Amino acid sequence: MASITGFGGIFLRANDPKALYEWYERHLGLVKSEGAFAFAPPTKHPHVIFALFKPDNDYFPPAQKAMLNLQVDDLDGVLDRLTSEGVAVDPKRESYDFGKFGWITDPEGNRVELWQPIANE
Numbered sequence: 001m002a003s004i005t006g007f008g009g010i011f012l013r014a015n016d017p018k019a020l021y022e023w024y025e026r027h028l029g030l031v032k033s034e035g036a037f038a039f040a041p042p043t044k045h046p047h048v049i050f051a052l053f054k055p056d057n058d059y060f061p062p063a064q065k066a067m068l069n070l071q072v073d074d075l076d077g078v079l080d081r082l083t084s085e086g087v088a089v090d091p092k093r094e095s096y097d098f099g100k101f102g103w104i105t106d107p108e109g110n111r112v113e114l115w116q117p118i119a120n121e
Helices: 017-028 075-084
Strands: 068-071 088-096 099-105 111-117
Touching: 075 088, 075 099, 075 111
Parallel strands: 068 111
Antiparallel strands: 088 099, 099 111
16 A cells, blocks of 8 residues: 655745745755745654644644654754844744744744754754
8 A cells, every 4th residue: 555755845925926935945954946935955854743733722823734744953042143143033932842942933923833853863
């Protein structure tokens, strides 16, 4: 029987895709190639989480249909830099046995989760 071998992409709607691409490039260092962001080399963390939430769950804004979770190597450093660049950074930061989390909001109001996995994963 054929099976799923991994995620092939993330697709979001944007009111101004060109401006949003530029924002993600400037502030998060993503590199646009052939009309989309491509991740190479592969993620350092071997797991990709696919979680489903009820419409009224408040983990991210209910009006937002999806939330990006991007891996970083220095959560505090990235959030401090983004704050200095004028990016909307949630002051809340959380730590668990599987990593540290922080959140930002892009110019179109999308909440984005930043995750620093624990070093041995």
